[in-house]
Amino acid sequence: MDTDRDLLPEGLEDRLPAAAAAAARVTRALIDVMDSHGFDRVQPPSIEFEKSMASRMAGVQPRRMFRFVDPASLRTLALRSDITVQVGRIAATGLSAAPRPLRLCYAGQVLTIKGDGLDPTRERLQVGAELIGSDSVTAAGELVAMAIEALRAAGASGISVDFTLPDLVDTLAGVDGNGALPLDADKIEAVRRELDAKDAGGLVAAGGEAYLPLLTAIGPFATAIERLAAIDAGGALSTRIAALRQIAARLGTAARLTLDPSERHGFEYQSWLGFTIYADGLPGALGRGGSYAILGRAGGDEEPAIGFSLYPDALIDGLAGAEAPRDTLFLPLGHDPEAAARLRAVGWRTVAAVCEGCDPARLGCTHRLEGGEAVPV
Known part of the structure; x- marks a missing residue:
């Protein structure tokens, strides 16, 4: 079987x-x-x-x-x-x-x-x-x-937006390790991974001790952006911080805003900006x-x-x-098609009988067509 x-x-x-x-x-x-x-x-x-x-x-x-x-x-x-x-x-x-x-x-x-x-x-x-x-x-x-x-x-309803900076590590490490927080090329991926995991111990072990302060710039946007600005190494992130502030100002109170600058999950191809959207419930x-x-x-x-x-x-x-449940109009056998069309034109949903045994209630209908008008079942 x-x-x-x-x-x-x-x-x-x-x-x-x-x-x-x-x-x-x-x-x-x-x-x-x-x-x-x-x-x-x-x-x-x-x-x-x-x-x-x-x-x-x-x-x-x-x-x-x-x-x-x-x-x-x-x-x-x-x-x-x-x-x-x-x-x-x-x-x-x-x-x-x-x-x-x-x-x-x-x-x-x-x-x-x-x-x-x-x-x-x-x-x-x-x-x-x-x-x-x-x-x-x-x-x-x-x-x-x-x-x-x-x-x-x-x-x-209750929409919230979490901002991130997907190229954060690359920006701080710089080209050929000449950035504000330089890293050897073979350490960049490990530092990205540990920052994403929010693992302070793993970050230090990966050679990213200088990146530890970034783990504090997480949370409600107004607080986290100030912490990120305080970390800003030699202005390396100044344009990105200014951009985030400008976007947040445009959104106003349309959504709750948070910041997690080192988040990488789900941002495989994003560059300077990433954002995730959530809703209550x-x-x-x-x-x-x-x-x-x-x-x-x-x-x-x-x-x-x-x-x-x-x-x-x-x-x-x-x-x-x-x-x-939606209001649905039952059309008995032999109903007036013009009356049914008129009622559909003003928003009614209709279900037409195809046999004598069709039961309006069992078919989920709330009304029945009688005398050209809709009456409750």
């Missing part, structure tokens, strides 16, 4: 009606806010050549992608694990001649070979926006503010963003960019669980 015929693979699940409806509303709300800010939607395919997705941006991890051979071209294909990379390809090819800065947004499913940490989920909805051609402070402020606005429109991060670079037009020089990716599945699940 085939007992596992209807099982889904680990980390994959169906969206049933309430969750599917919530997903559609959340996606539409997010995209509508991005569209209102001048971001045009693109829809890249879910499968591409592995080489294209793996080589366009630094830090992309091909080992997380499902890969297989295309029987037509005999080249390796991959299911996308991140739409940001695809948007970069579109910007550098089909939209290479478009004026910069180029504003694009997207929504779609992404898949990975395995989940992240303790979360087994392998398929997620990714909704995001990318501003290509600039990674200025003004652009960063626009993107962070828009992400907050979009999540609020989708139903999230939802587990984990709702999204991440920051500055990065993509291969330029026709494979030329790199183009600066800044953007964010939202993963609203937890928000969708929460909204689906609190879904109120």
Whole structure:
């Protein structure tokens, strides 16, 4: 007997009606806010050549992608694990001649070979926006503010933003170890790792004792930015500190702001700025963003960019669980189709009988069409 015929693979699940409806509303709300800010939607395919997705941006991890051979071209294909990379390809090819800065947004499913940490989920909805051609402070402020606005429109509340500086160690170590806090090249990765882990002992053992004060510049933004400014070695971080202050001033009270300048998890390809977004009552991060670079037009020089990716599945699940029953109008056999069309035009949802035994209550209907009008069941 085939007992596992209807099982889904680990980390994959169906969206049933309430969750599917919530997903559609959340996606539409997010995209509508991005569209209102001048971001045009693109829809890249879910499968591409592995080489294209793996080589366009630094830090992309091909080992997380499902890969297989295309029987037509005999080249390796991959299911996308991140739409940001695809948007970069579109910007550098089909939209290479478009004026910069180029504003694009997207929504779609992404898949990975395995989940992240303790979360087994392998398929997620990714909704995001990318501003290509600039990674200025003004652009960063626009993107962070828009992400907050979009999540609020989708139903999230109590939003907080945690800022980081992904290239912090590289900036302080300097080129060839000639920075404000010099490091030998073979120690940089270990110092990055121990700072990310917030391990003071490991940081000292890795040769990064001079970086210990950075572990104190963590917490509420107003306090942490002052601590970071006090640490600033010879002005090496002055421009980044000024940029963070400017972004925070633009956001005002729109979200709770925190700072963790040495955070690296989830920022594989970001450069001078990274940020993570959270919301009250939802587990984990709702999204991440920051500055990065993509291969330029026709494979030329790199183009600066800044953007964010939202993963609203937890928000969708929460909204689906609190879904109120919708008013639904039952249309009996032989009903007046013109009356039904008129009521649908003003917002009614209708369910038509297809047999004598159709029961309005069992079909989830709250009203019944009688005499051309809706009456409670």
